[in-house]
Amino acid sequence: MAMGFTLVFVDQPKEAQDAAVSAVAALDEPTRKRLYEHVVRRPGPVSRDEAAAALGLARQTAAFHLDRLADESLLDVVYERRSGRAGPGAGRPAKLYRRSATQVYVSLPERHYEIAGRLLAQAVDESEATGEPARTVLHRRAQELGDRLGKQDGPGVVDLLERYGFEPRREGDAIVLVNCPFHTLAREHTETVCGMNLHLLRGVLEGMGETRLEACLAPDPGRCCVRLEPTA
Known part of the structure; x- marks a missing residue:
């Protein structure tokens, strides 16, 4: 299974362990896990529309799960204009998602x-x-x-x-x-x-x-x- 994140925990106390457990638990939801794996396999940031189309999901569903992954620090959010234009009339930047640099590790019993x-x-x-x-x-x-x-x-x-x-x-x-x-x-x-x-x-x-x-x-x-x- 290509989860796309490295399981590492660096000199961090229990609060970080709790956050790591929450992040891993977020991937237990099948749709969310599919979205995460799709994003981390892409060479560049992915929009909500692109993710929804690739996985056959409603845009609202894709947006909900992508934002949950961002809340858990498993994905980073960036904003880019996809039109190639700048200045007035170029439109609002799109909200895009990419793999987070955050490293997550859960170990029971706890190891360092x-x-x-x-x-x-x-x-x-x-x-x-x-x-x-x-x-x-x-x-x-x-x-x-x-x-x-x-x-x-x-x-x-x-x-x-x-x-x-x-x-x-x-x-x-x-x-x-x-x-x-x-x-x-x-x-x-x-x-x-x-x-x-x-x-x-x-x-x-x-x-x-x-x-x-x-x-x-x-x-x-x-x-x-x-x-x-x-x-x-």
């Missing part, structure tokens, strides 16, 4: 493989440029990213980890992370990805100024490899 991909790519590039070991660079980059996330205004540590898919649960004074956002990578490249995750969460705690907890490696089947323990 692009975070890992970016960190790993940065580590390789910097290692080749400087000669520093790639894993050392990866740990530093991950901790820097965590620090930036931790310094964002708003949620406490549990809420922030919830927003980024870790599914934190309190066990006494500790916090266990039920979900690993990098699950498949961690299973196949455990030492590399779990080390990256450890430094990411250390950075989060540092960025938040959270001194009562420390991130520790504590592998446990069915859970993230990192656990937040009370500071010794």
Whole structure:
């Protein structure tokens, strides 16, 4: 099935996940899905009349579904004059639709493989440029990213980890992370990805100024490899 959009989710919290679910759900309606696929296959923007004629729909029906796809950010709206004329008497620009640049990803349980991909790519590039070991660079980059996330205004540590898919649960004074956002990578490249995750969460705690907890490696089947323990 040629859906025409890339399933990617970049460092985004739950609000963006909810928007992605809504966008994907919009494609569950058969007519809307056909219109979306028609638009993304065309080399240029498509008008309501063109889409309606191509799919044998009433213009009003095509307009309704195209606007719904635009509301969900799956299509972009542009305005162009198709007459080739300009100035007075050229007529109003036509409302046209084209594939949106928005990237949508829905994953249950929640995964954030692009975070890992970016960190790993940065580590390789910097290692080749400087000669520093790639894993050392990866740990530093991950901790820097965590620090930036931790310094964002708003949620406490549990809420922030919830927003980024870790599914934190309190066990006494500790916090266990039920979900690993990098699950498949961690299973196949455990030492590399779990080390990256450890430094990411250390950075989060540092960025938040959270001194009562420390991130520790504590592998446990069915859970993230990192656990937040009370500071010794």
